[in-house]
Amino acid sequence: MTLVAPSITPTLRAGLRRRRAWIVIAAALVLGALVVLVVQGGIRAPGAVLGADNPAPPGSKALVEVLRSHGIDVTQARGIDAAVDAAQGGATVFLYDELALLDAERLDELASAVDRLVVAEPAFGTLEVLAPGVRLGGTATGALDEVACDVGAAERAGELSDGQRLLTVDDDAQAAGFTGCxxxxxxxxxxxxxxxxxxxxxxxxxxxxxxxxxRIDEAGNAALAIGLLGASDRLVWYLPGPGDADAATAPTLAELTPGWVSPVIVLLIAVVVAAGVWRGRRFGPLVVENLPVHVPAGETSEGRARLYARNAARGHAADQLRIGAIGRIAALLRLPRSSDVDTLAEAAAVATGRDAASVARLLVADVPAGDREFVELAGEHDRLERDVRGSIRPDRSLSSSKGAVAPTGSADDPRASTGSADDSDRPTGRRP
Structure with a gap:
C-alpha cells in the first residue's frame, strides 16, 4: 500500500484562523472609530451649522434668502471686530457661538456695541454674561403653542415645532426685565x-x-425667525471661529489637570525606578553554557523542509539541493573548494559523458515552477550524483578477464586472510 503524505500548504481558512486575533482587534478599532464619529457628530451634513451660505439641512441659507428678498441687507462677519463695526448704526446682530469661543470680555464688548442682539442656543457662560438669572432648562416635551408674552414676533408666530430647548427665568432676571415666550x-x-x-x-x-x-417651514418657526432678524434694515450674521478665541486667557494644562494627577505620576515614576533597581540586581554577568542537547541532522533537515513546503519556498529548497549536490560532486571529483560551478560542471560532464552546458544548467539555472518540476529537479540531481560516483568506481569486471589472477580464498593468495583488493575502496562499515 502506498502512503501519500498529507499536504501542509496553508489554506485560506487556516491563514484566517492563525490571524483571527489581529482581525478581531482591527474590527474592534474600526467599530470604535465609527462610534466616536457618531457620538461626536462626525457623520453630518457638510458646512457650518446655521451658516448663512450653507444649503444643507443644518444651515440657514433659506432664511437668509427670504430676508434678502424682503429687502434686508445681510452681512456675514468673520470676526468679533468685524461684527462690532458692522453693527454700528442700529443693525441687528445674530450670534451663534457653537463652540463657546467668546470669553466674557468679548461677549460684553459685543453686547455693549449693538442695539439689537439675537442669540441662538446660548451656552452657560453666555447666559452668565448677557442674562444673569436665565438658566438652561432642558428640552421641551413637544410642540409649543402657549405664547405667554407680548413680544410681537412671538405673537405672530403663534406656535413652535417640537425639538425646542428651554430656558428658565428666576426672580432676579424677571426683576431685570426678562420675560419668557x-x-x-x-x-x-x-x-x-x-x-x-x-x-x-x-x-x-x-x-x-x-x-x-x-425645520424652518414647520409651525411658526419661520414667522419667529423673520420677526426677530428682520426688525431692522441691516442684519449682521456672526458665527465665531477659532480666530475669535483669546489664547492669552485660555486655561493652561496645569489648570485643566486635576490635582491628584501630578502626585500619581511622581509615584508611578518612583515605582518604576524601584522595580528596575530591584529586578536589575538579579542580573549578573552573562555565562556561556553548552547545553546537552543533541538534535539529529535528519530532524533538522525535515523541519527545514516542512518550513519551505508550508511557505511554498521552492526556490530556497532548490538552492539547498544544489548546494548539497555541488558539494558532494566536488568531493567525489577531488576538486578544491575554490572551484567555480563552470569548472565543476565541465569535470562532471567529462566523468559522466554529459554535455557541460546541460550539467551547468541543472546545477545553477533551472528554476522549478511548481511542485512537479521541483521533484523532477531533485531526481535529476540524484541521478547526476550517482553517475559521477559510478564513473570513478573501479571496474571489477577486469579481474575476471585476466587469467593470471589467483582465485580468491586459495592458499597461495596473500589476500585470503586480509580480504580482497577492493576492500580498501569500500566505505567504512560496509564490509561483507
Whole structure:
C-alpha cells in the first residue's frame, strides 16, 4: 500500500484562523472609530451649522434668502471686530457661538456695541454674561403653542415645532426685565427677551431649530425667525471661529489637570525606578553554557523542509539541493573548494559523458515552477550524483578477464586472510 503524505500548504481558512486575533482587534478599532464619529457628530451634513451660505439641512441659507428678498441687507462677519463695526448704526446682530469661543470680555464688548442682539442656543457662560438669572432648562416635551408674552414676533408666530430647548427665568432676571415666550408648562420657555447691555433689546432662542433649513417651514418657526432678524434694515450674521478665541486667557494644562494627577505620576515614576533597581540586581554577568542537547541532522533537515513546503519556498529548497549536490560532486571529483560551478560542471560532464552546458544548467539555472518540476529537479540531481560516483568506481569486471589472477580464498593468495583488493575502496562499515 502506498502512503501519500498529507499536504501542509496553508489554506485560506487556516491563514484566517492563525490571524483571527489581529482581525478581531482591527474590527474592534474600526467599530470604535465609527462610534466616536457618531457620538461626536462626525457623520453630518457638510458646512457650518446655521451658516448663512450653507444649503444643507443644518444651515440657514433659506432664511437668509427670504430676508434678502424682503429687502434686508445681510452681512456675514468673520470676526468679533468685524461684527462690532458692522453693527454700528442700529443693525441687528445674530450670534451663534457653537463652540463657546467668546470669553466674557468679548461677549460684553459685543453686547455693549449693538442695539439689537439675537442669540441662538446660548451656552452657560453666555447666559452668565448677557442674562444673569436665565438658566438652561432642558428640552421641551413637544410642540409649543402657549405664547405667554407680548413680544410681537412671538405673537405672530403663534406656535413652535417640537425639538425646542428651554430656558428658565428666576426672580432676579424677571426683576431685570426678562420675560419668557412659548412656555412649556412649569419647565421653562423656548424664547427669552429682555434689555440688552447698551439699552437695546436682547433675545435668547434656546434651540437652533427655528433657524435651520430643514425645520424652518414647520409651525411658526419661520414667522419667529423673520420677526426677530428682520426688525431692522441691516442684519449682521456672526458665527465665531477659532480666530475669535483669546489664547492669552485660555486655561493652561496645569489648570485643566486635576490635582491628584501630578502626585500619581511622581509615584508611578518612583515605582518604576524601584522595580528596575530591584529586578536589575538579579542580573549578573552573562555565562556561556553548552547545553546537552543533541538534535539529529535528519530532524533538522525535515523541519527545514516542512518550513519551505508550508511557505511554498521552492526556490530556497532548490538552492539547498544544489548546494548539497555541488558539494558532494566536488568531493567525489577531488576538486578544491575554490572551484567555480563552470569548472565543476565541465569535470562532471567529462566523468559522466554529459554535455557541460546541460550539467551547468541543472546545477545553477533551472528554476522549478511548481511542485512537479521541483521533484523532477531533485531526481535529476540524484541521478547526476550517482553517475559521477559510478564513473570513478573501479571496474571489477577486469579481474575476471585476466587469467593470471589467483582465485580468491586459495592458499597461495596473500589476500585470503586480509580480504580482497577492493576492500580498501569500500566505505567504512560496509564490509561483507
Amino acid at each position: 412659548f412656555r412649556d408648562g412649569e419647565f421653562g420657555y423656548a424664547v427669552v427677551s429682555g434689555p440688552g447691555r447698551a439699552g437695546g433689546e436682547l433675545t435668547l432662542v434656546a434651540a437652533t431649530t427655528v433657524f435651520t433649513n430643514d
